Amino acid sequence: MNASFRSERSLPARPPRRPLALLLALFAPAAFAQAPVSAPELVDEAVIAIHHARGAEDRPLTIEQPARVRYELGAVIDSQPEDGGLPRVMAVTPRRAADRMGLMEGDRLLSLGDTRFDSVADPGALLRExxxxxxxxxxFEVLRDGRTRQVSGHLDRIDIPGYRLQIDAPAAVEGCGRVSTFLTPPISEDLFPALLHEIDGRLYGSLDSEVFRLPAGRHVLKVTEMIRGDRFLGQQNRQRQRLMRNERFKYLEIDVKPNTKYHLGVRFFPDRRNPIRDQKYWEPVIWKETEEPCR
Structure with a gap:
């Protein structure tokens, strides 16, 4: 039986974006421009993640992309410099398109083609397009050392092959097993009862059930600890109760095998410093497995 747990926690706030060093699709390591691109490197893992999040992992998934061409400049350009001036070239990759054109670090971009940068609201969008x-x-027309210069040339061309990737649904596992909270774990081993809230986002039975019948395969259990209060100091107990009122849970993933009963509990870690606030004082566990026919 494979099991792993994770705790429920809020994501950290995202830092404010700073419009510095616009990479566009303009800059990439030289090695990328020379190496062939294989289909697995191009697969959007977010597509697969969304597929699974929607509960569609039992259906085949096809990811398809036609052959295409991408152009790269090979320069880092600050499209909105802090001094409020014209876009500035921050860096140029040797032997790439910008280097061959004659762009240099520190150049200020006056215009692109027939469009002046001081006439557009979003210089970055102009560059990307x-x-x-x-x-x-x-x-480009650039300003360098107080003089204007004209630079032009061909971008680096990256040919990306098309692909079609078929991800087949896993073969269904026949049979069933059970998850139980009925037995009291051995407290002498710092094991305590668990309160089971949900399985795979719902309950396979009534709220007061102590044994739940599940189809064989992977399942996610949503768990709260039920550790005895005398294992904590008074202040720790108050912190713990506040956490539980805020519905703080942990999750345990288990692979249910046919004709197997899994006894759910929690393991207590009594010797951790300041353990309450971050819930590191406990984790959900399967503390015992027994064979039991399931039909």
């Missing part, structure tokens, strides 16, 4: 739809060719 020009790279994506410029047919591999760009022409």
């Amino acid at each position: 020009a790279v994506a739809g410029g047919h591999g060719m760009l022409r």
Whole structure:
């Protein structure tokens, strides 16, 4: 039986975005431009994650992408510098398109083609659109050492092959097993009862059940600890009760085998410092497995 647990916690706040060093699709390591691109490297893992999150992992998933071409400049450009001036070239990759054109670090971009940068609200969007739809060719007017210069040239072309990836649904596992909270775990081993809230986002039975019949396969249990209060100091107990009122849970993933009963409990870690606030004082566990026919 494979089992793993995770706790429910809020995600950290995302830091504010700073409009510095616009990478666009303009900059990439030289090795990427030379190496062939294989289909697995192009698979959007987010698509697979969403597929599973929607409970569709029991159905085949097809990810398809036609062959396409991408152009890259090979430069890092700050499209909105802190001094409020024109876009500035921050870095140029040697032997890439920007280097061949003659762009240099510190250049200020005056115009792209016939469009001046000081006439557009979003210089970054202008650069992105020009790279994506410029047919591999760009022409800049730049300010360098107080003088204007014209630079132009071909972008680096990256040919990305098309692919079609079929992810088959896993073969169904026949049979059933059970998860039980009926037996009291051995407290002498720092094991205590668990309160089972949900299985796979719902309950396979009534709320007051102590044994739950499950189809064989992987399941996720939503658990709260029921550790005896005399194992904590008074202040710790008050912190613990506040956590439980806020419905703080942990999750245990188990692979249910046919004709097997899994006895659910929690393991207590009594010697951890400041253990209450981050819930590191406990974890859900399967403390015993027994063979039992399930039909």
